[in-house]
Amino acid sequence: MSLDKDQVQHIAMLARLRLADDEFAETVDKLSRIVDFVDQLSQAATKDVAPMAHPLNESQRLRPDRVTEADARDHIQKNAPSVANGMYLVPKVIE
Amino acid sequence: MPQELHLQSLTELAAGLERGEFSSLELTEALLTRIESFDPSLNALITVTADAALAAATRADARRASGDAGALNGVPIVHKDIFCTRGVLTTCGSRMLENFVSPYDATVVERLDAAGAIVLGKTNMDEFAMGSSNETSYFGPVRNPWNVECSPGGSSGGSAAAVAARLAPAATGTDTGGSIRQPAALTGTVGLKPTYGRVSRYGMIAFASSLDQAGVITRSAVDAALLLGVMAGFDERDSTSIERPVPDYLAGITGSLDGLKVGIVRQHFDAGLDERCALAIREALAVLEDQGAKLIEVDLPNIDLSVPTYYVVAPAECSSNLSRFDGVRFGHRADDPEDLMDLYCRSRGEGFGAEVKRRIMTGTYVLSAGYYDAYYLQAQKVRQLIAEDFTKAFADVDVIAGPTSPTPAFRLGDKTDDPITMYLNDIYTIGANLAGLPGLSTPCGFVDGLPVGLHLVGPHFGEETLLRCAHQYQQQTDWHVACPETYR
Numbered sequence: 001m002s003l004d005k006d007q008v009q010h011i012a013m014l015a016r017l018r019l020a021d022d023e024f025a026e027t028v029d030k031l032s033r034i035v036d037f038v039d040q041l042s043q044a045a046t047k048d049v050a051p052m053a054h055p056l057n058e059s060q061r062l063r064p065d066r067v068t069e070a071d072a073r074d075h076i077q078k079n080a081p082s083v084a085n086g087m088y089l090v091p092k093v094i095e
Numbered sequence: 096m097p098q099e100l101h102l103q104s105l106t107e108l109a110a111g112l113e114r115g116e117f118s119s120l121e122l123t124e125a126l127l128t129r130i131e132s133f134d135p136s137l138n139a140l141i142t143v144t145a146d147a148a149l150a151a152a153t154r155a156d157a158r159r160a161s162g163d164a165g166a167l168n169g170v171p172i173v174h175k176d177i178f179c180t181r182g183v184l185t186t187c188g189s190r191m192l193e194n195f196v197s198p199y200d201a202t203v204v205e206r207l208d209a210a211g212a213i214v215l216g217k218t219n220m221d222e223f224a225m226g227s228s229n230e231t232s233y234f235g236p237v238r239n240p241w242n243v244e245c246s247p248g249g250s251s252g253g254s255a256a257a258v259a260a261r262l263a264p265a266a267t268g269t270d271t272g273g274s275i276r277q278p279a280a281l282t283g284t285v286g287l288k289p290t291y292g293r294v295s296r297y298g299m300i301a302f303a304s305s306l307d308q309a310g311v312i313t314r315s316a317v318d319a320a321l322l323l324g325v326m327a328g329f330d331e332r333d334s335t336s337i338e339r340p341v342p343d344y345l346a347g348i349t350g351s352l353d354g355l356k357v358g359i360v361r362q363h364f365d366a367g368l369d370e371r372c373a374l375a376i377r378e379a380l381a382v383l384e385d386q387g388a389k390l391i392e393v394d395l396p397n398i399d400l401s402v403p404t405y406y407v408v409a410p411a412e413c414s415s416n417l418s419r420f421d422g423v424r425f426g427h428r429a430d431d432p433e434d435l436m437d438l439y440c441r442s443r444g445e446g447f448g449a450e451v452k453r454r455i456m457t458g459t460y461v462l463s464a465g466y467y468d469a470y471y472l473q474a475q476k477v478r479q480l481i482a483e484d485f486t487k488a489f490a491d492v493d494v495i496a497g498p499t500s501p502t503p504a505f506r507l508g509d510k511t512d513d514p515i516t517m518y519l520n521d522i523y524t525i526g527a528n529l530a531g532l533p534g535l536s537t538p539c540g541f542v543d544g545l546p547v548g549l550h551l552v553g554p555h556f557g558e559e560t561l562l563r564c565a566h567q568y569q570q571q572t573d574w575h576v577a578c579p580e581t582y583r
Contacts, residue, residue: 008456015414015459016421016436017452018444027453030514034457037515038403038470044477051475052482055291055305055531056555060334076198081428088423091432 001032002039100125102578105170105264105318112159112169119159119169123152123213126171130215130262133582137238139247139256141176142184143216151213158211166325168211173263175254176217177224178204178309179298187300188220188232188250191426191446201298202330203267203309210325215263218253222448223417224274224302226250227520228510231450236507239282240579241545245504248278248520254312255282260582265313265322269299271306272405273499273524276536279312280499280548283538283577285565286312287319290555291531292337294323295330303412304335306405306528315575316537316565320344323558339556347559348566353387355564358492360395363523369502375540375547376498382571383496383564393488393495397480401526402518404481407461407474408529413451414458420446453514482530489554494564498523499536499548527552535561538574546574 003011008028012019019027054060073086082089100122103111111117127145134140148171155169179185179197181204186192200208208214221231229237229252237252239245240260247256251268255278258266268275270288279286287310294309301307311322324344330336359380364373384390422428422442429441447455461470488495500520510517527534532552539549549568553561569575 003460011456011460011463013440014463015452015455016418016439016443017447017455018437018440019452020444023449023452026449027456030453031456031460033513033515034406034453035460037518038407038457038461038474041400041403041407041473041477042469044397044400044473044480046473046476046480049476049479051472052479053475054335055482055529056337058292058335058337061331063331072198079195079198079425081422081425090423091434091438093435 001028002035003028003032101129101261102583103264104314106315106321108264109167109170109321113164119152119155119213120149122169123148123171123215126215126263133260133262136243137240137256137260138235139219139237139253139260139262140173140216141186141188141219141234141253144183144214148213148215155211155213165209165211166321167207169213170211171213171215171263172207173215173218173254173257173266174204175220175251175266175268177220177269177300178267179300180204180214180217183217185217186234188222188234189447189451190233191420193233193427195425199298202295202332203326204298206326218257218266220253221250222451223300224250224269224271225413225450225454227273227277227517228507229253230507230511231448233448239504240582241283241504244506245545246281246507248281248500248504250274251312252278255279255284255286258282258284258312258314259579261578265311265318267309268312269307269309270528271302271409272528273521275310275312276524276534276548276550277500277520279536281504281546283546283574284312285315285319285538285575286310286536287323287558287561288527288534289323289327289558290533292335293533293556293558294326295333295336297330297332301416303409304416305412306409316562316569317345317348320348320562342559344559344562348562350563351387352383352564352567355388355494356492357383357388357390358393358488358495359390360393360398360495360497362395362398363497367501367519367522368498369542371542372498372502372547375542376549379539379549379568380496382568386567386571391492393492395484395488395526397477397484398526400477401481401529402522404474404477404529405525406457406518407470408478410454410458411462411471412458414455414462417451417455478529481526485526485530485532493553493560494557495552497550499550503542503545503547523550531555533558533561535565537565537568538577539572540574
């Protein structure tokens with residue numbers, strides 16, 4: 001196994017994912033297989049190769065910094081799990 | 096007696112509506128009836144928008160009567176459930192978005208709507224487009240119309256199955272590593288992934304933004320040309336959309352293949368390819384030769400690294416894109432969270448399926464401190480090498496031809512134990528995504544009663560050549576008109 005249980009636990013925490021106990025062993029096994037598989041990239045000779053930034057070598061367009069969208073808060077918040085007075089509700093973060 | 100409506104192609108239906116042979120309402124009703132009878136056994140659609148479709152068909156008939164009909168006026172299609180559709184459930188095949196009603200339309204949806212197309216529903220797909228078999232969908236796997244024990248491929252499996260079973264004449268799809276072309280190959284349909292930036296990604300739920308591209312699944316190259324012409328073009332709302340005029344794809348399609356240089360990649364015929372599929376591909380290449388094309392061997396020395404490259408780049412982008420699902424603004428939220436961290440972790444843990452979680456974690460790992468250079472940066476360098484290989488090859492040839500998929504459709508459940516086995520399904524298609532190139536799959540034979548696809552890849556903005564090549568091939572063969580018996 002290229003990854004151990006503690007590493008996978010750490011990755012899951014970084015990714016903000018809670019894994020159920022019955023998912024955990026399988027995740028360690030499958031993630032290890034994926035990491036082993038992509039490890040073959042280390043053999044490629046890439047000295048002096050520039051990493052790709054865009055498949056067509058285009059640069060990102062910029063636009064003038066102007067407000068173009070109308071307010072659609074109420075419409076958009078229809079999909080929110082919990083709102084009050086136009087604000088998103090989350091568990092208390094400050095004691 | 097005119098051919099039954101469901102057997103007619105997109106182009107034939109558009110022409111029939113134009114001539115007034117039938118109304119959009121009749122056509123829409125006929126296809127909705129088929130969906131009702133056949134979809135329970137295929138599971139190709141997550142949402143059927145019957146009432147909205149009938150209302151839209153009535154409006155299309157009215158527009159026709161007043162002489163105000165667009166290119167696709169009154170023609171029904173289906174959208175992959177990755178495209179945001181205003182006021183309609185948009186799930187992306189995930190529990191995370193099980194109840195998400197999109198507040199806006201994707202550009203693709205808007206353009207097809209403006210051309211008069213009718214939306215019959217939203218098609219099933221691998222969760223967040225991550226999969227090659229449709230088995231990662233929260234809404235259950237799609238079944239292949241050629242054999243319901245088999246997968247239709249993925250991730251646009253619902254779109255491909257719907258078109259193959261004649262539930263709709265055409266469908267939209269998206270392709271990040273082969274998700275249009277592989278299901279098209281496995282269901283005997285035509286799948287076109289355009290050049291990166293050709294079709295707007297606005298409103299298309301992001302998986303891997305440097306690889307994702309919207310395209311079409313149809314029953315012929317002509318239909319793909321018609322649909323792409325409507326969907327393609329610059330969109331200022333997509334920051335990677337390319338400002339470049341859209342050619343008349345239909346006009347170029349009838350040109351001859353005389354002198355067309357077709358590249359063959361030796362590695363594409365190595366051990367991984369089913370021998371019977373290889374035979375079908377070689378016969379297809381001979382048909383192109385008979386039409387005047389010249390076959391030329393080309394070398395893509397780094398192509399064997401395309402799958403591992405993809406499985407670093409795509410998960411890295413996915414881990415970043417899917418961080419927006421936090422259980423706060425939209426999407427699944429866990430019950431009774433203890434604190435904010437618990438809210439994030441449980442909402443995401445419950446909302447995402449196993450494959451999506453694996454890819455997020457793979458991406459998180461390859462981007463994490465201490466591993467970034469070894470994995471992510473190295474993969475982007477190898478990606479550059481793969482792209483340069485294609486550039487060199489296209490100095491000598493107009494198109495590269497080979498298999499779309501190493502095998503015909505496999506049985507549901509056969510490849511779910513080992514992620515790598517599943518990933519290798521896309522071995523022939525992933526290169527085009529890494530390099531941003533257009534690719535097309537067209538039916539070219541059968542193995543054990545299951546369709547085989549011929550894969551064509553072109554240089555950037557080479558869609559016209561791909562469509563011409565596929566169209567001329569389809570003039571000499573009838574694989575693309577074959578229909579599974581149950582759905583005739």
